[in-house]
Amino acid sequence: MRPMMVISDWKLLRWIWLVVLALSLPGLAASANDQPNVLLIVSDDQGYNDLGTLGNGILTPSLDRLCREGTRLTNFYVTWPACTPSRGSLLTGRYPQRTGVYDMIRNEAPDYGYEYSPAEYAVTFERIGGMDTREILLPEILKAGGYTNAIFGKWDLGSLRRFLPTTRGFDEFYGFVNTGIDYYTHKRYGVPSMYRNGKPTTEDEGTYCTYLFEREALRFLGEHAGVNRFFLYVPFNAPHNSSSLNPKIRTSVQAPARFKALYPPVKEETRRVDSYKYGGAAEVTTSEARRRDYRAAVTCMDEAIGKMLRLLEQRGVLDETIVIFFSDNGGSGGADNAPLRGRKGQTWEGGIRVPCVVRWPDGGIPAGAINDAFLSSLEVLPSLAEVTKSPLPDGVVLDGFNWWPALRGEAESPRREMFWKRKETAAARVGHWKWVEMGKGGGGLFDLSADIGESNDLSEERPDVLARVKARYANWLQEMEKAEPRGPFRDF
Secondary structure, eight states: OOOOOOHHHHHHHHHHHHHHHHHTHHHHHHTGGGSOEEEEEEESSOOTTOOGGGTSSOOOHHHHHHHHHSEEESSEEOSSSSHHHHHHHHHHTSOHHHHSOOSOOOOSGGGGTOOOOHHHHTTSHHHHOBOOTTSOOHHHHHHHTTOEEEEEEEOOSBOSGGGSGGGTTOSEEEEESSSOOOTTTOEETTEEOEEETTEEOOTTTTSOHHHHHHHHHHHHHHHHTTTSOEEEEEEOOTTSOOOOSSHHHHTSOOOOHHHHTTSOOOSOSEEEESOBTTBSSEEEEOHHHHHHHHHHHHHHHHHHHHHHHHHHHHTTOSTTEEEEEEESSOOOTTOOOTTSOOOTTSSSHHHHBOOEEEEOGGGTOOTTEEEOOOEEGGGHHHHHHHHTTOOOOTTOOOSOOOOHHHHHTSSOOOOOEEEEEETTEEEEEETTEEEEEOGGGOEEEEETTTOTTOOOOOTTTOHHHHHHHHHHHHHHHHHHHHSOOOTTOOOO
16 A cells, blocks of 8 residues: 655645646647647436437437537446546546545435525535545646636536635636536525636526526637637536426426427426425426426537537637537436436446547547447546647556547557446446446346346356456455545545
């Protein structure tokens, strides 16, 4: 086990790294023409099958365009079946167990209808927890490479000033800091939760949040596209369920009426129940209406994506811009994860395998291709660092690799295995074999090459394979336990 380094030493090393890289900026700027722009778009809880091009009836013309002009990844995983740890891994290139953010940064009491006062909420775990400041995030790496960085949307990695995006490499931030909000009031459990840069704001209360993230993204692109090399991260709230305390709203996804109108009308909007997940008797959204609202939220998000693509096209920089889209975890509520088993929160494929599309013609990414290489969100950071000529920090263990040869079809993906742990649930994929442990939710051994839906448990038929996969998981878990524990969690 490597020796524990005190926080002050880590801060010193980090400062030295950033200074050294900053001194090299003139040389990096000289090769700016070789540095692509980056537009990273992350949806929230979108189902594996929820792309219009797959034929399930959802309207996503902009994402369909990305599929036609880029490469769709069918074998792409995230590191955790829910929001916070998945986003932490994306921005660090590290498993959640290494960063310390291996669970949700949220309070449980409000899930059952409790409304905090602002003062009371300010000292809850949800407001004081965050990504360890010793972690070096993707925007810090790209900033050292000469990029201008912005994030508009869901942060979910801490709300204290030291955790906010503008202290972690982003030049601009407009969005919310927690795992969910009401789409219109922007409140979480009755408390305003939108921020502009380092301060809370209520300036846009009442406006649907997807419109706001679209507005800020288009403004930023208008200022920087064709002028500066940029990294724009747009983590939408859609189509995550609303975090309103109103049961009628909370049990569905909020969406503007004009997008709901694009889908067939439903027979009943709500129904009366004696009890529901978050409390007693209530009027809740019907499953039919929830499905329509979910789709409407996705289509609204898709429209925003289309506007970003068209602006980049008008500025003449679309083809030199890397556009990456994926969901932070599997779908839930009104989502469609077919043909995968399971959903958000589970280690079945439906919780961790997500839709992903990459467009970059100038980088040799094939148009209209379907790529089944075994890849993950852990690959995003090292891959972007490689092509943006942004040096990686010394002494940081990364769990991903450069994916560009695999995306271009030049080489096989070097990924051979991947592991997941969420409380009492676990999973391991080794080659085409997948072991799942879902506690009371079942589990087993599955051959993904023949059984993507995880319907045929081969544990008894192939005990040798089961033992080998579980052994690999045990080795991985041991490695994670030896890693320095960081972040707000200490009991994994």
